[in-house]
Structures are given as C-alpha cells and as structure tokens.
Amino acid sequence: MWKKATSIRSVDRETYNALPDSITVRKVRFRVEQLGFRTRSVVVTTILDPEQASAEELASLYRARWNNELDLRSIKVTLQMDRVRLTKSILQGLVASWGDQPLSPRNDHGHSTRQASRSA
Numbered sequence: 001m002w003k004k005a006t007s008i009r010s011v012d013r014e015t016y017n018a019l020p021d022s023i024t025v026r027k028v029r030f031r032v033e034q035l036g037f038r039t040r041s042v043v044v045t046t047i048l049d050p051e052q053a054s055a056e057e058l059a060s061l062y063r064a065r066w067n068n069e070l071d072l073r074s075i076k077v078t079l080q081m082d083r084v085r086l087t088k089s090i091l092q093g094l095v096a097s098w099g100d101q102p103l104s105p106r107n108d109h110g111h112s113t114r115q116a117s118r119s120a
Helices: 013-018 055-078 088-098
Strands: 026-031 040-045
Touching: 026 055, 040 055
Parallel strands: none
Antiparallel strands: 026 040
8 A cells, every 4th residue: 555645845736635645556576587687676556456467567567668768878878968858759759660679789787788979
C-alpha cells in the first residue's frame, strides 16, 4: 500500500489534493544476471494480478526500459546536449526506424560503446 506523503514540493496544491490518499501496489523483486545492472531490483506496479503481468514480464520490461535510457543517453552524448526533449511524433519515428535494434552496440557492461564525434 502506497500512502500519499504529507506534502510534495514538486506538484502544486491542486494536483496534490487530487491525489488519492493511498494506492494498492504490487512489489516485484527479481535478480538481474547481466553485467552493468544492479544484482537485485524492485519494480512497483499497479498491475496487481500476476496473470496480467508476471514477475518475469515485469523484469523484462525493466531491462528494456533501462536499455532505452542508455540509448537516450547515447543520443545526448552524440548531439552534445544536456537535455533531450522528444515529442510523441519524433519518438514514434525513432522507434519505427530503430525497430528492435539498440542505437549503438553495447559492451559487456551493457553500456553504449558509441563515442561522441566532435566537430573541429
């Protein structure tokens, strides 16, 4: 059971007041057997029924999300940007063009091996 904090500085009062007092959640713990990942991880979800999403499926989604984060980091490094703002249409285009392929090869630790190229 997640209980609403007494105050949250990152949202305005109207948004805070609109939050429920509590949310029933499911905590899934799993081990990641891949270099570069934390050995033990926890995912918290509002999908309470394990038949809707098994622990293995949630662990797989976690790994996929982590790889997406690494790809976004690679884009930022390549483009020499501190932040990347993607609109829904840009993101859909990138996903369609990449398919299931990562943006760049990964080393044994799961990190991108692509180096940023700098213009002279």
